[in-house]
Amino acid sequence: MDGGSPMITSLRGRLFAGLTAIILLTGIIGGLFAHRWAFNEAIEMQDSVLIQIAGLVQTGSLAGGRDLHGVDEDAEVWLIDQAATAHDTEYESRLWKLKDGFALATRKGQPIRVLMQTRHDGTRFAVAQRTSMRDEIASDMAFRTVLPIAALIPCLLLVTAIVVARSLQPVVRLAGDLDGRRADDMTPLPTGQMPSELHPFIASINGLLQRMRGLMEQQRSFVADAAHELRTPIAALSLQVENLDPVDLPLRARDRVAALRQGVGRIRHLLDQLLALAREEAGKADAATMPVVKLDDIAKEVVAELLPEATNRGVDLGFAHVDSAMVRGDPMMIAAVVRNLLDNAMRFTPRNGRIDAYVYRGSDAAILQIDDCGPGVAADEIGRIFEPFFRGQRPEGDGSGLGLSIVKRIVDRLGGAIEAVNLAEGGLTGLRVLIRLPAANF
Template sequence: MIRSLRGRLFAGLTAIILLTGIAGGLFAHHWAFNEAIEMQDSVLIQIAGLVQTGSLTGGRELHGVDEDAEVWLIDQAATPQASGDELKLWSLEDGLALATRGGQSIRVLLRTRSDGTRFAVAQRTSVRDEIASDMAFRTVLPIAALIPCLLLVTAIVIARSLRPMVRLADDLDGRRADDMTALPAAQMPSELHPFIASINGLLQRVCLLMDQQRRFVADAAHELRTPITALSLQAENLDPIDLPADARDRLAALRQGIRRTRHLVEQLLALARQDAGPSDGATMPIVALDGVAKEVVADVLPEAASRGVDLGFARVEPASICGEAVMLVAVVRKLLDNALRFTQHGGRIDACVYRDGDSAILQIEDTGPGVSPDEIDRIFEPFFRGQRPEGDGVGLGLSIVKRIVDRLGGSIEAVNIVASGRAGFRVLVKLPLATDRA
């Protein structure tokens, strides 16, 4: 069964065109064949009229009447000793009839002159059928040539008719995941209006659910900040108290859990801010990406030195983009934090900022263990930490980075570095360069 709507339409219309063409061709062939036979009978009648007026004499083959007609004029007076076929021929009544002469079937027209003598105008039926078949074939030939043209026109019409659906699909495929703008119904065929209205209704419901989810996450994170801060203070107040070793271990575990919870709340708040913020990059200020990267690297440098990690720039070029400075700081900081978390003592982290055509490139490369090939496509999902979680992370850092990059109209890619004598992990962020504003 054909699942494609275009295929169904083309197959159905092709079947209709072929059946109609075959039926029309058979009818046209039959009609043209009979017309050709009648026309040849008319030629015989015209020749007989000329003979009766004395313009032609019988007993010979007539040339010049029709090059391929092979018409004979037979005079009874010229054949006094008639054979069996001749006797049967002259025994027929005046008019058109079928007879046999010399072992061949003929179409014959017999007439009687005023003096009582008879003559016949004859033509072989095989010649008549050949001429009629040739004329009928020439009549059907244009119909046969028209069918492929109709099929081509049908394919073009179907493709142009379904083009609005293709444009609609391309519009949906090219949207960001958070773009819930209603689909335009203008300039669309009326048959698509119910479908577009249903899709727009679905988009509105999804947008409402997403807004509710964002508000819930933001409200929950705000509500959790106060009790978490109170717990943190209470835990710190226990430091001066002389506690048994077992209690000290439990207190350390409690403080670590509080730190992780506070970090989770901060990440959730950051995620909520990115989801709630405007996504129109044209209205954002122009920010120097290289300057932001230098400031963040300078802030992270002491922590990298304490971990024994060599952090620095491998390449820095001026590059400006449209965006908020806090957004770019969050991107660079979270990428560096992620690299520091997985880079071992004595490792290296290289940052790069440069221009590539119409894009600004931010690249963070480390000498860590990398990510499993089975997990590398999921590292930008919220709360995904993989098989080798490190530190107090909750799996939201790279997800927040991707949200920010998407809002800025860019793209992000993560790959494992596999080279001779070298291994690591590379994250490459591509953002559109800022254009001069009038």
């Protein structure tokens, strides 16, 4: 639809608006007809009362008098006898000119309905009733007929709203299911509980998911194969560079060799990260089926592995707190997480700075925390550092921008959560990365 179009785009809104219109229209038309019918019926009924009274007067059961108290008090019916009105008023003289039967007349300025009759002896009488009174009674009866219809309309609208909302619930649930999925979760949607109308739709989505799974698999194996194939020539190149002894080279060539060595190192790192990514994506296993490992032991191993490099850089790397904490996961993947975080921390921590690692055990989570004392991440970038290939405004060293995205994928797969916050205490800066993994219970 074009912007600003007043069309209702939600299916629920459209159904409800349509059904509301039908209910209101039916109610109004039905109500009008019922009202008219009941009104006419009431008028006829009152005419038949006048006929009955006239019958009684004819048979002499009712004496001629001006008032008929007790006959129909509410309806205000009265009898006008010609014999009893010797001194004709103008109104009565006009009355006696009317023929037998029903007629409309006026009495004291008010319209009345009269039934004229002639007795066998030739005397005449009229049974009269005020028109306004008749209408009032008829309206009252008609209103009572319409009342249940009017009361039914809001109930119907409510029931319609509930039925529409409940009927569309499966669609909302389906959307929720899809939204709540991990980006790489390609398992087909179940059709079991869904209404049959949705089955073709779900089948199409499942077909699409299957095609996407195939494409992702192709892409993953391409990246893995390419990285793997490139490893051997790069390793050979790296060896060649190492074999160039700088001592035998003229000064200008030494600089070039150093640049070459750095470049080759960068490519090797990128290939390693790409392989780690491909390996992570290939790991289909669900966290629940993975082995239980000690997070603290893995963290200690990685710290020990990186200690020589830290010492080289003049960085004080160590544990500030270690609890024994069990988690489920592939030890290689968890080691990759710790290594990537420490690698980042080391890159940004200045000489004589420190990096503190923590392993805590919570009630249902194991927590790994790495604090560095680098510059931290700019506020507008901190939300993006987990994106693949994002390196920010101030990238440090030779990185690919893949480290944190690999870490996040691994943590997601293990059912955990990752968070990065800038530290700013007493003029000191730094980045704190917190990883929570579900604790494994025995």
